[in-house]
Amino acid sequence: MKVIFKNGLQIIVGALVYALAINYFLIPNRIGEGGVTGLTALGYYTLRISPALTNIVLNGILILIGFKFLKRETVFYSLWAVLWISLFLRVPVFLPYHTTQTVIAAITGGVLMGISMGLIFRAKGTIAGSTILAKIVNRYFGIRNGSAMLFFDLIVAIPSGLVIGFQNMLLTVLELYVSAVVLNKYLDVFGAKRSVLVFSPKNQAIGEALSTQLGQGVTMLKATGFYSKKDMDALFYVCSNRDWTAVMPIIMSVDPDALVVTDQIRSVRGIHLLDL
Structure with missing residues (x-):
């Protein structure tokens, strides 16, 4: 109502x-x-x-x-x-x-x-x-x-x-x-929404910090380095523009050396399914 x-x-x-x-x-x-x-x-x-x-x-x-x-x-x-x-x-x-x-x-x-x-x-x-x-x-x-x-x-x-x-x-x-x-x-x-893709050995801690502080689901994807052939977790996160200002400081506070790829997206459906 x-x-x-x-x-x-x-x-x-x-x-x-x-x-x-x-x-x-x-x-x-x-x-x-x-x-x-x-x-x-x-x-x-x-x-x-x-x-x-x-x-x-x-x-x-x-x-x-x-x-x-x-x-x-x-x-x-x-x-x-x-x-x-x-x-x-x-x-x-x-x-x-x-x-x-x-x-x-x-x-x-x-x-x-x-x-x-x-x-x-x-x-x-x-x-x-x-x-x-x-x-x-x-x-x-x-x-x-x-x-x-x-x-x-x-x-x-x-x-x-x-x-x-x-x-x-x-x-x-x-x-x-x-x-x-x-x-x-x-x-x-x-x-619009923002999507964030993070590559870091501390992705589990980053995911926990994002979920706890912003109250929204985080998705972990399995990734493999092409040259190193090493398996790693890639963190995928979608947030509103309002929350975006808090996302980067949270990531940097856990791992200042994390590789972060961001993009602006116009439409999101089923965002609640991202916390799988």
Whole structure:
């Protein structure tokens, strides 16, 4: 229940940031968007249809598609996000950001969009629209969320130049690129893991120290030196970026001469099985 409450609250914050980007930076400067959000902006520019109405109708359809390909948990969190985004989009706008330097609005809107989607993605949700499609592509093909989402968004953004003009279409592409980069960086920083491979005659002591101090499983692998033909233990450990700052000092305190190979990984499944 605590995790559900935390994710739900994080999605609300992400939805608020998303609505601020749309209502205060993109729409006031006639900058479009991709996916369903882009269609909501076009509907507003051409027919004055409420973005909240377009958002909830079109995203509702895509969430139904998500039921077939995504986890039920992701779909329900996405529905929660769409409801809050639609609610925040209906809040009156008091001080929209108008500027002749529209590139500032495009970059700022892109940064805010990237942060908002990062918050929602980290809470196991999506904002529906192209993010539903990006989640499906990520799950089945391993393509990064931000990159997949950028592809689907451009399908809507580029033709939008017929409505918002060529210059604003270019600004829209810039905003989408910035949001995709920010989203990928956000997920890398807050969602990625670190893997550590240690070669040391003191690996048993290192493994015990890591497990005791960080409370996470450690795996010992059997390795053989190619030239020496000697058998040894290779220690394999996966940790969060938060714990990473403590890993190297622990290893060095046990064996300053240990050979340590590290890498950043984007996805881990079944981490509890590493303590075998």
